[in-house]
Amino acid sequence: MSFPPCPKCESEFVYPDQDLLICPECAYEWNPNAVSEEDSILVRDANGTQLAEGDKVTLIKDLKVKGSSMVLKIGTKALIRRIVDGKDHQLDCKVDGAGEIMVTAQFVKKA
Numbered sequence: 103m104s105f106p107p108c109p110k111c112e113s114e115f116v117y118p119d120q121d122l123l124i125c126p127e128c129a130y131e132w133n134p135n136a137v138s139e140e141d142s143i144l145v146r147d148a149n150g151t152q153l154a155e156g157d158k159v160t161l162i163k164d165l166k167v168k169g170s171s172m173v174l175k176i177g178t179k180a181l182i183r184r185i186v187d188g189k190d191h192q193l194d195c196k197v198d199g200a201g202e203i204m205v206t207a208q209f210v211k212k213a
């Protein structure tokens with residue numbers, strides 16, 4: 103029986119411990135059954151900080167909202183609802199007063 107390589111360092115020498123897989127090279131432990139497709143999408147903000155669902159972010163530039171005349175001002179706070187693998191946007195955000203908007207990750211920074 104073989105195991106998937108370590109998601110952190112890609113070591114092939116992982117071994118199981120109950121429900122977890124453990125990497126002997128970087129000591130990373132993870133549950134292989136808990137890894138969903140969404141977790142595999144790596145999205146970084148303008149500063150290179152990795153973003154996750156539930157993170158609060160602020161806009162670093164004014165953004166026009168697609169399909170409306172509304173403009174979200176720089177500094178607007180948003181909550182990441184979902185991270186998606188879009189070509190021109192990666193963040194499905196909720197903004198107070200504006201509802202759900204799609205935002206490109208490089209136009210935000212983690213709050």
Ligand SMILES: [Zn+2]
Pocket residue numbers: 108109110111112113125126127128129130
């Ligand atoms: Zn590792």
